[in-house]
Amino acid sequence: MRISAPERAANYVILILFALVALAPIVTILGAALAPETPADAAAGGTLHWENFGRAWEQGRFGEYMRNSVVVALIVVSLSTVLSLMAGYAFGAFEFRGSQVLFYVFLVGIMVPSEAIVVPLFFDLQYLGLTNTVWAIALPQVAQSVAFGTYWMRAYFRGANRSIIEAARLDGAGHHRVLWQVLVPVARPALVTMVLLMFMWTWNEFLIPLVMSPNAQLRTAPLGLALFQGQYVQGTTLLAAGAVLVALPVVVLYLFLQRHFIQGMLEGAVRE
Amino acid sequence: MRGGRGRPAPVSVAGGVVTRTDDDARLPAPAPRRRSKYGLAPYGFLLPALLVYACFLLYPLGRAVQISLYDWDGLSLATFVGAANYVDVVTDPQLRAAFGHALVLIFYFAVLPLGIGLVLAALLTRARVRGLGFFRTVVFLPQVIAMVVVAVAWRQIYAPAGQLNTLLRAVGLDSLTRTWLGDFTLTLHAVGLIGSWVSTGLVTVLLMAGMSRVPGELYEAATIDGAGPVRTFLSITVPSVRAEIVVSLTLTIIAALKTFDLIYVTTAGGPGSTTTVPSFEVYRRAFELGEVGSAAAIAVVLTVLIFLINLAVNRIGEHER
Numbered sequence: 001m002r003i004s005a006p007e008r009a010a011n012y013v014i015l016i017l018f019a020l021v022a023l024a025p026i027v028t029i030l031g032a033a034l035a036p037e038t039p040a041d042a043a044a045g046g047t048l049h050w051e052n053f054g055r056a057w058e059q060g061r062f063g064e065y066m067r068n069s070v071v072v073a074l075i076v077v078s079l080s081t082v083l084s085l086m087a088g089y090a091f092g093a094f095e096f097r098g099s100q101v102l103f104y105v106f107l108v109g110i111m112v113p114s115e116a117i118v119v120p121l122f123f124d125l126q127y128l129g130l131t132n133t134v135w136a137i138a139l140p141q142v143a144q145s146v147a148f149g150t151y152w153m154r155a156y157f158r159g160a161n162r163s164i165i166e167a168a169r170l171d172g173a174g175h176h177r178v179l180w181q182v183l184v185p186v187a188r189p190a191l192v193t194m195v196l197l198m199f200m201w202t203w204n205e206f207l208i209p210l211v212m213s214p215n216a217q218l219r220t221a222p223l224g225l226a227l228f229q230g231q232y233v234q235g236t237t238l239l240a241a242g243a244v245l246v247a248l249p250v251v252v253l254y255l256f257l258q259r260h261f262i263q264g265m266l267e268g269a270v271r272e
Numbered sequence: 273m274r275g276g277r278g279r280p281a282p283v284s285v286a287g288g289v290v291t292r293t294d295d296d297a298r299l300p301a302p303a304p305r306r307r308s309k310y311g312l313a314p315y316g317f318l319l320p321a322l323l324v325y326a327c328f329l330l331y332p333l334g335r336a337v338q339i340s341l342y343d344w345d346g347l348s349l350a351t352f353v354g355a356a357n358y359v360d361v362v363t364d365p366q367l368r369a370a371f372g373h374a375l376v377l378i379f380y381f382a383v384l385p386l387g388i389g390l391v392l393a394a395l396l397t398r399a400r401v402r403g404l405g406f407f408r409t410v411v412f413l414p415q416v417i418a419m420v421v422v423a424v425a426w427r428q429i430y431a432p433a434g435q436l437n438t439l440l441r442a443v444g445l446d447s448l449t450r451t452w453l454g455d456f457t458l459t460l461h462a463v464g465l466i467g468s469w470v471s472t473g474l475v476t477v478l479l480m481a482g483m484s485r486v487p488g489e490l491y492e493a494a495t496i497d498g499a500g501p502v503r504t505f506l507s508i509t510v511p512s513v514r515a516e517i518v519v520s521l522t523l524t525i526i527a528a529l530k531t532f533d534l535i536y537v538t539t540a541g542g543p544g545s546t547t548t549v550p551s552f553e554v555y556r557r558a559f560e561l562g563e564v565g566s567a568a569a570i571a572v573v574l575t576v577l578i579f580l581i582n583l584a585v586n587r588i589g590e591h592e593r
Contacts, residue, residue: 003399011399018392019410022473026413028435029425079324087321094314102318109329111578113530115551116571119558120335121328123346143328146321175313204418206533207551211559222420226537229424236428247421254416258409261416266478 032240049237056241065224066245068134069203072220075138076202080145081195087146088153089179093165103154109147114140118211125212136212137220141205145198156190157183193264196257200250221246333575340568346558350565357569367570370548373460374529377549380464381471381528382521388468389475389520394509397483398491398501408480411473419470423537426466427453430538453539460547463538467528475520482516483509522585526578550574 036042036049057063090096091103121140122131130136160183168178184191209220219227225246229239254261340357344350361367396404414422429435430452437449452462486509494504510517532551535541541548541556548556550570558567 008399008401011395011401014392014395015401015403015407018472019407021469022411022414025422025425025429025469026417028429029421032428083321083324086317090314090317094310094317096310096314099314102322105330106325109325111582112329112333112575113551113571113578115530115532115554116336116575117329117332119554119564119568119571120332120339122558123564124332124335139324140328140332143325146325147329150321175310175317179317200416204420206418206420206536207555210536211555214559222418222533225420225424226533229427229537239424240428243421243424247417250416250418251413254413255409258412262408262412262477265415265474266481 029240029243032236033244035237035240037237052237052241053245056238056245060224060228060238060242061219062221062224062228062242062245065219065221068218069221071134072138072141072209073199073202075134076141076145077195077198079138079142080149080198081191083142083146084149084153084194085179085184085191087150088157089175089183091150091154092157092160093178093183106147106150109144110151112144114144114205114207118207122211122214132213132215132217134218137209137218140208140212141202145201149194149198152190152194153187156187160186189260192257193260196253196260197264199253200261203250336568336571336575339565340572342565344564345562346564347562353565357566358573360566361569361573366545366548367550367553369545370550370553370570373547374531374549376460377464377467377531378525378528380461381467381531382524384468385471385475385524386517386520388472389479390510390513390517391505392472392476393479393483393513394505396480397486397509408477412477413473414470415474419533420537422466422470423534426469427538430462454543456543456546459539459543463534463547466534466538467531471524471527475524478516478520479513482513486512518585518588522581525581529574529577 033052034048034050035052036044037052037055041049041051057066087106091099117140121136125131125136164182164186165178168182173182204222205220206222206226209218209223210226213219213223216223216227225239225242228242339350341352341354342350343353343356361371396407427434431437432451434452436452440446440448450458453459455462490508490512491504494508499507530551531549532555535547535549535552536555539547541552551574554567554571554574556567557563557570
């Protein structure tokens with residue numbers, strides 16, 4: 001395709017314009033996070049005020065919120081990964097009665113929005129005395145992630161080389177050995193993508209932690225940020241620093257592993 | 273499940289974006305009345321996942337349907353009211369308004385980004401410019417940032433003394449400055465534009481992937497036939513990425529329907545009730561107003577809508593085959 005120089009220049013202008021629009025709000029919040037918080041800070045000099053992050057971490061309690069988020073994410077991602085691998089292996093490497101129906105049951109779960117399950121879950125878990133615990137926040141998300149993960153891993157094991165599985169079985173490897181020592185090492189790229197997506201969804205989730213911790217004892221990072229905004233009307237600096245902290249883990253992972261993110265988010269939605 | 277930014281629903285599209293094939297139609301159906309030769313092993317592998325999934329997703333979903341048939345404040349005894357909560361969804365002006373607002377958001381989350389994405393992706397695919405990788409990374413970035421963070425950032429931009437008004441004053445357009453998030457007619461559109469900002473990158477990247485697979489001969493033939501860039505775009509580019517258009521609309525429409533964090537943080541449904549959306553109404557009624565039955569009914573309607581959209585897309589996908 002040969003295109004003229006003016007058209008090429010115009011394309012670059014459009015590209016840069018859109019990149020700027022995409023980046024502007026992000027740069028805005030970064031700028032606000034690094035601005036001096038008080039006149040004293042401004043007088044102390046320096047253009048970038050990194051101390052804001054320390055203050056958000058301590059005064060804004062973001063340290064505590066981030067720790068909560070890490071705990072929830074660890075539970076959700078590790079449990080969901082193991083369960084999805086096992087279920088995906090069952091669907092992908094076996095033929096058994098009822099597999100079709102059961103698989104469709106899992107597919108339903110991918111479509112159900114959090115809004116639909118959060119109301120009954122809250123009242124049932126409250127009755128069981130489980131609200132305001134990490135399990136009330138984590139387990140519903142494990143269920144959601146397992147629905148997706150089972151679908152994702154099944155597709156992968158389906159496409160995996162059947163002869164590998166058969167050969168391993170003929171060698172007398174048990175099912176667990178076939179799964180964990182033969183298939184999982186081969187499935188690493190698909191596995192990394194799945195883990196990253198699960199981590200991102202769990203880290204960014206808002207509605208479930210909001211509802212499941214009514215006394216706000218167990219705030220995850222996004223929740224802490226939303227409530228911080230209500231508390232500190234004047235403190236946009238600490239609010240912005242908190243926002244940067246909340247976004248940072250996922251953004252850093254994305255910058256290093258963006259192929260996995262983009263591929264996963266586009267592929268996860270499409271079934272040929 | 274969390275829409276475009278969340279746990280996605282699988283969409284079946286012919287010639288889709290997938291390299292992996294997963295086609296149920298071509299699988300040998302499991303032989304009836306034939307036990308698996310592995311006995312109970314597959315069931316054992318399935319059981320743990322199924323248990324968590326059944327307890328924390330399937331069972332609550334059934335309970336939501338059950339609760340939606342009652343008038344219940346979450347504390348005292350519930351009264352059976354049949355379909356009254358569902359009739360409310362259609363007749364209650366507050367709820368009709370919320371679904372109406374969702375329609376406006378669909379325009380900003382899905383339709384507008386699709387228009388921008390089509391033009392942008394076509395230009396980029398045609399031009400083969402350098403720095404595409406960097407551009408892709410940047411425009412996709414809004415997709416991975418927590419919606420709460422996005423909302424906090426845009427609140428600052430839209431604030432009375434925020435960047436948007438400052439910018440308008442700097443270029444001498446003082447008359448255009450507004451309280452963007454406190455205006456009875458403007459606010460919904462201001463929030464919608466945040467959705468456009470989030471969606472456009474996803475849609476563009478999806479369409480770029482589709483367009484890169486269009487064979488170059490098609491374009492050459494069009495050039496030889498004397499078709500201009502606009503004509504080529506309309507009669508070759510757009511039809512070639514029909515599948516990707518369908519997928520992107522599905523993801524973004526569902527994301528628009530499930531807007532909660534954004535509204536909660538930016539406007540809380542205000543000013544007045546000009547920016548309420550179904551998802552926010554579910555939360556408000558269940559946990560603030562004590563109308564749990566009504567909240568469950570709205571949630572069920574929302575779920576059914578999402579199912580229908582996915583079903584329609586699957587149908588379209590099969591048609592394309």
